[in-house]
Amino acid sequence: MPSPAPTAGSPIQPLLDIAAIFITPDWSKLLALFPILLALLFAVWIMVTIRGFAAVGPRRRAPARIEPVTPAGIHMPGGSSAPILVAFGAGSLFLGLVLGGIALWFGVVLLVATLLVWFREAIRDYDHLAGAQRLPAVVHEGPPPGVHMPGPSIRPFLGALGSAALLGGLVVGGWVLALAVVFLVYTLVGWLVDFTAEYRKVEDADQTGHLENIPARRLPVRTLQVFAVLFALVALNQAGILPPTGSATAGGPGASPGASGAPGGSAAPGGPVAPPGSLPIVAKGFAYDTQTLETAAGKPFTIFFTNQDPAGTPHDVELRAKDGTVLQQQKPTDGGTSSTYQYTALQPGDYTYICSIHPIPAMTGTLTVK
Numbered sequence: 001m002p003s004p005a006p007t008a009g010s011p012i013q014p015l016l017d018i019a020a021i022f023i024t025p026d027w028s029k030l031l032a033l034f035p036i037l038l039a040l041l042f043a044v045w046i047m048v049t050i051r052g053f054a055a056v057g058p059r060r061r062a063p064a065r066i067e068p069v070t071p072a073g074i075h076m077p078g079g080s081s082a083p084i085l086v087a088f089g090a091g092s093l094f095l096g097l098v099l100g101g102i103a104l105w106f107g108v109v110l111l112v113a114t115l116l117v118w119f120r121e122a123i124r125d126y127d128h129l130a131g132a133q134r135l136p137a138v139v140h141e142g143p144p145p146g147v148h149m150p151g152p153s154i155r156p157f158l159g160a161l162g163s164a165a166l167l168g169g170l171v172v173g174g175w176v177l178a179l180a181v182v183f184l185v186y187t188l189v190g191w192l193v194d195f196t197a198e199y200r201k202v203e204d205a206d207q208t209g210h211l212e213n214i215p216a217r218r219l220p221v222r223t224l225q226v227f228a229v230l231f232a233l234v235a236l237n238q239a240g241i242l243p244p245t246g247s248a249t250a251g252g253p254g255a256s257p258g259a260s261g262a263p264g265g266s267a268a269p270g271g272p273v274a275p276p277g278s279l280p281i282v283a284k285g286f287a288y289d290t291q292t293l294e295t296a297a298g299k300p301f302t303i304f305f306t307n308q309d310p311a312g313t314p315h316d317v318e319l320r321a322k323d324g325t326v327l328q329q330q331k332p333t334d335g336g337t338s339s340t341y342q343y344t345a346l347q348p349g350d351y352t353y354i355c356s357i358h359p360i361p362a363m364t365g366t367l368t369v370k
Ligand SMILES: [Cu+2]
Pocket: 286, 314, 315, 316, 355, 356, 357, 358, 363
């Protein structure tokens, strides 16, 4: 036995290690113990609190809890299990969103069922109310004296319309976007004018002591009609439906027909020519002309992509796995131009090709690799 000392020391080694922490404190290790200490403190505090509550006050003397009686004329809804059920429904829906598949459907069904339960309870409540004595409705002529209420305004509604148009324009792009911006600016400027007029009235009221409303604005029917027609025209133009003479440039109805010279059919309008062996795709009116393609496995391949939508409406053809993973991206092709998209070799199977700018069903297809 050359060294008996370590074997003799080993049983107390853990104790020595622990003691060493306090004799020569390793601050980082001590800090790491801090959360555990806090958790212990918290647990002790909870126990003390629960004990305190359990011991508080005299014990109940009545044999059972008395059902509260609502005073006559006051309606109180009864206890309802619906909020708890809905929480469970929402919980399983969120769980389903995470897990996907059948769990998602289970969550949807459970949430809908619980909402129906709630709805039924609400209807029963309402029926209960309907039997009650009806009091005549009190309609006031206007606000009480001294209270100022602004008149009704169409501006918030127009603001919502303008925002919706702007969001749509951001998706579609081109002239729709430009028109949406004009409409929103028109609305906001009008709103600002109204604000200014209201502010003037407030200033006047400082002198007269009487606050007047600005005259109610009538609905700008004419302007809205003009905007509606413009939006329809621009949208139809952008979708390639107007003008019907094959020329799909964004120059509006007055553009010269020679600007693009599209002969119809699926050839590129005067652009590059499809390389031999390439797969052709034509995009028009936010839709691919073909939604199934086939190519050989293990070989690079080419898609000749023609965008026949107006300039300012780009599309592309992105390759994704069936689970949505992006595999191969391409540069967008602007309206009225063509691109030759090169793709690297793929394993056999089904893939999705999709416009990454407008990932809608009409701009989605299946590529079968054999
Ligand atoms: Cu697109």
